[in-house]
Amino acid sequence: MSLIDQAIIDVDRALRVIGGIATASRPNPAAQIIDSDExxxxxxxxxxxAGLMRVNHVGEVCAQALYDAQGRFAHGLAVKQQFADAGREEEDHLAWTAERxxxxxxxxxxxxxxxxxxxxxxGTVAARLGDARSLGFVAETERQVEAHLTSHLTELPVQDAxxxxxxxxxxxxxxxHGEAAKTLGGSDMPLPVQKAMQAMSKVMTTVAYYV
Known part of the structure; x- marks a missing residue:
């Protein structure tokens, strides 16, 4: 594949992600809910x-971009495959949150x-630092995302099953995804980096809730 062809594919993918156009490979968990108090x-x-789900959708937009970049510049084949596999599951999330x-x-x-x-x-910067640090970045990101989603389970209205x-x-x-990144050799992120990631996440979630 030529560089031009690859660039066209990348731009098309980016536009689809940005526009909320995604196809899930798994059934939407919400489809199982028949009796709802909605x-x-x-x-x-x-x-x-809606505000919380918009935040979650933005998180999936970010995940697609991160995994695309990290997978593109990863060194090991196993690492590349992990980013591809996780990216497909994150695309499910993108589709589900957009639908909701x-x-x-x-x-x-x-x-x-x-x-x-x-x-x-x-994602590009993380990948350029080597697979161990790139995977460590994923592990820390997923740790913070897990905490964030746990908080959403308490914040979402009970009726919104x-x-x-x-x-x-x-x-x-x-x-x-976080456990897989650790298993592949992800290194721990320094505390200042963790704090910086938390600060960036706070800005994103606050803004995305409204805009």
Whole structure:
């Protein structure tokens, strides 16, 4: 494949992710929920659910960019394969959260181009530092994402069983991705890096909730 062909594929993929266009390879966990109290959601609760799910969708936009970049510049074949496998599961999350936002009558983040570009740059830097540090970055990211999703399970309205089902499956997947990164030799991130990642995440989640 020529560089031009690869560039076209990359741009097309980026535009699809930014636009919330994704195809899940697994059934949506929310599809299993037949009896729902969703009609009991008042406007305030519905907006809150939408805000949280928009944050989760942005997280998946970032994950696609990170994994694309880290997989592209990884050195070991096993590491490349792990990024590809995890990326496919993250695309499920992207599709599920986008679908849920539509059901809630809301929208994906208007700042998705910014989130994608910034995450792709971070993923490139992490990959250039070597596979151990790149995998360590993934492990720390997934640790923080797990905590973030756990908090969402307490914040989401009890009546919003569909969003809760999606978030629960996402949480399980993120834990598995983090463990896989550690198993492949991910190194621990220095405390200052962990704190910087937390600060960046706080900015993203605060802004994405509204925009």
């Amino acid at each position: 009609e009991k959601l008042d406007d305030k609760s519905r907006r809150h659910s 936002l539509r059901e809630l009558g809301s929208h994906i983040s208007f700042l998705n181009p910014l989130w994608y570009a910034g995450s792709y740059a971070l 569909k969003s809760r089902a999606i978030v629960q499956q996402m949480r399980e997947d993120e834990i598995a």
